[in-house]
Amino acid sequence: AQSVSQHNHHVILSEAASLELGCNYSYGGTVNLFWYVQYPGQHLQLLLKYFSGDPLVKGIKGFEAEFIKSKFSFNLRKPSVQWSDTAEYFCAVFIYNQGGKLIFGQGTELSVKP
């Protein structure tokens, strides 16, 4: 069955540290890829998305992600995190087959210490 794995359930960083959150999916066909962020007590918002083209995509608030097709990965990065980045991050993959299906990862909780 298709699945999306986020390897880190909880990440704790100090301000100014670099961030990389892993996301892997188990499907070899065409996909659209998303990272959503959920700040404490708020709804999910889109951080960035990849549909096609340049595999390095830039999103809001200094985030970027790289699609590596050979590794079925779409890792999220930020060179220097801030306290305000404390949130839960969800990777989601839209799979183009059988009518299409969007699958969310389990989420990664990021805590940034000031």
Added chain:
Amino acid sequence: EAQVTQNPRYLITVTGKKLTVTCSQNMNHEYMSWYRQDPGLGLRQIYYSMNVEVTDKGDVPEGYKVSRKEKRNFPLILESPSPNQTSLYFCASSLSGTKHEQYFGPGTRLTVT
């Protein structure tokens, strides 16, 4: 302002008492969906609707009903809530299916005792 609204935001109820959570979007989106969010499980889709009068089951539809009589509204109905339906519920909409960016509502925290 483009948005998805949900009501109520918080609800505590008892087992077996029917309830409805409303969802409305003002973006003229074709696609609407309901998810539940549980710790360690991410978001799981309950039901979705590709357009008016067209609904289909997601991954966890048991115990839920939906209807899509108008494009803007997509209520979630729990005919006989049970404690295992205690969760955080999100409604979402998108232009046309989940291959596009989805816009999420603020969430409804439901507790069933």
